[in-house]
Amino acid sequence: MSNIAASIITIGDELLIGQTIDTNSAWIAKQLNQQGIDLRRRVAVGDEWQPIINALDDELKEAQLVIITGGLGPTADDITKPLLLHYFGGAMRTDARVLEHVKGIFAKRNRPMLERNLKQAEVPDTCTVLFNRLGTAPGMWFEREGKIVISLPGVPFEMVAIMEDEVLPRLLDRFESDAIIHHTIVTVGEGESFIAEKIQSIEESLPSHIKLAYLPGAGMVKLRLTGKGSDEAALNELIVGYKNKIAEMLKDIVIAMSDMPLERVLFEQFMLKGKSLGLAESCTGGYIAHHLTQVPGSSAYFKGGIVCYQTSIKENVLGVSTDTIMMSGEVSEATAIELAKGAMKVLDVDCALSVTGLLGPATDEDKEPVGTVWMATASMDKVVSRKFVFHYDRIRNKEMAVSMGMLMIYKYISDVN
């Protein structure tokens, strides 16, 4: 059959007033995409009856599959279940397995069981129950006129568990569809216009069923090739061919041939080259360490770091001299270099990166302007230092410093033979 079109409806006032960032949609989108299901639209609406009904009506006009998240909690602002009962008809029934499960959760947590918790085990008799092993609100699967509506809780890890346990296997069974194949190249150091110019001839020669997208990030641009077709192997071969041609033209700036975050690139490079790494983070406050340790197994190369937020830690733990701080300032090349050398010694690593800067919003008359960040990498045979000036707000300046810090580490490790 031809590809099916899907929509996601997320429910919750918190999405419309900006109290919550919607991470569920992106996760669901990725899963559907991997099964070759075409997500056409994502819609967010508030906790109100009529807008939800309208969204359902609208999306069902063009989509064969609608996934709804949110509004399944035990409190009065949660209206998805009665709404779906109304929409699909039928009567409420208590599901024995869910009831048992809800009781078990409360017994395990040693909490009193309330009437409203028991209600979590009620479902319309017009749906198939999607068991929620991590929570009390079950998912629901409705069908009408060949179209499917799935309701899932908004709590991210519960949604994920139900998708993996119950929804994705059923969708795989149900639909055969065209393959959708993505390939991504990760580049650093050049802007998207520059890249577009370099690979213009290839971009213009792409057949119409293969799309090229530019995804710019901090200091990096990802290039994504996407194709769709019934012959998965042939399609893959075709896309890989274009990918290799593009990578060949951009070879100086390509750091990965698949969609992976920088921390994963670093992990692979350090493992390959058998080096160890340490950090001395002042203004980035542990955020680089956090990124590096997102990769399972990263302890094999990343020994640890010092978050030297106050001056005393820079001096007493990392051995930066009081003179250097007095003469050059905390945000200076000299301090960055002493921090990196200190971290290399204290943490006993092959290479250490240091970061010291002023992210804002406050500034100090005597010091560097807000956004100034000094970084250094130190290893046995080389010290490299670099100054950055970021022009954004505190949060964004921190993110930029993290990306640039990881690129400094990349520069070190890619130079190691």
Next chain:
Amino acid sequence: MSNIAASIITIGDELLIGQTIDTNSAWIAKQLNQQGIDLRRRVAVGDEWQPIINALDDELKEAQLVIITGGLGPTADDITKPLLLHYFGGAMRTDARVLEHVKGIFAKRNRPMLERNLKQAEVPDTCTVLFNRLGTAPGMWFEREGKIVISLPGVPFEMVAIMEDEVLPRLLDRFESDAIIHHTIVTVGEGESFIAEKIQSIEESLPSHIKLAYLPGAGMVKLRLTGKGSDEAALNELIVGYKNKIAEMLKDIVIAMSDMPLERVLFEQFMLKGKSLGLAESCTGGYIAHHLTQVPGSSAYFKGGIVCYQTSIKENVLGVSTDTIMMSGEVSEATAIELAKGAMKVLDVDCALSVTGLLGPATDEDKEPVGTVWMATASMDKVVSRKFVFHYDRIRNKEMAVSMGMLMIYKYISDVN
């Protein structure tokens, strides 16, 4: 006039295949909300002509204001500008101020200027240009039949700058509207059902124009009261009255009377009580330090931390005895306590939190099960240790450990007189 209804349309295939998480919508939603503008829907569509046209048609039926983000880059996958030219008519013209600005950016970065970069200064002559001081793609403001369509770049910091510089002041000028007021109470340690039961009598007595929402998070529940009305002062007084009543009924579990993250609560408590804090993070890899340092001025109480990812850092930097690690294991109460005491000493702080655990996915036959995390707080007069077992994946286990670690710190500081 009555409140205006708004919609957001975000454009980009990366949103529909789950490659990017949409943070723009939440930010825009918050700003509109603060101006009393009612966001009705958020819609995400791909980089394709007809679906974007359809979304515009649909949203303009009920909204007086539509904000579009994305699709304004210099590469071939960016189609928003030609599409809006088609939709609103007119012809392309080169904007002199934008052109000057684009040239300036390239000169400053010392990059060659390409034909496609010059094109960034072209805009339909049917729009008002919204100047983008941080990037090359200007925003655009169109009007037709009393309705407004605003197009902004998808790069978050550029979008934010244009909203703040150009869009929000114009919207404020244009619309007077009903006030929307939110008040939030932050609670820890009880579930939403328990809370709902406790405050049922108040919830049932709320007038229809005031809504109560439960926003559960890791170990916490936020309660949000929202009201809308023309008399802002009276409305605020009414909501604050309900808020105080609710807080009174929940007083043992309330940690903040406004919507603030835990790191902000900690900052205020430590400042109030004049104590200093340090960290020894193993499995959380610096992520707690990152959270604490998101608050401007946090260096006044947070001195720093040690990310002791490998055993050698635990022993050599923090002084955990090799015996303890051999006998009890790295993930154990004894190691957690020695880490906290070591951090207190090395960092010279009033209180230190340690975190050591196994987040997964890999496990080790001899060790604790995946998800086991030991934490301890150490201060001059007290050591408190606690074991947690999280049942999620690596990323989620880390987030849970961060929340629980910050709650351990909260427990320490709230007990200080």
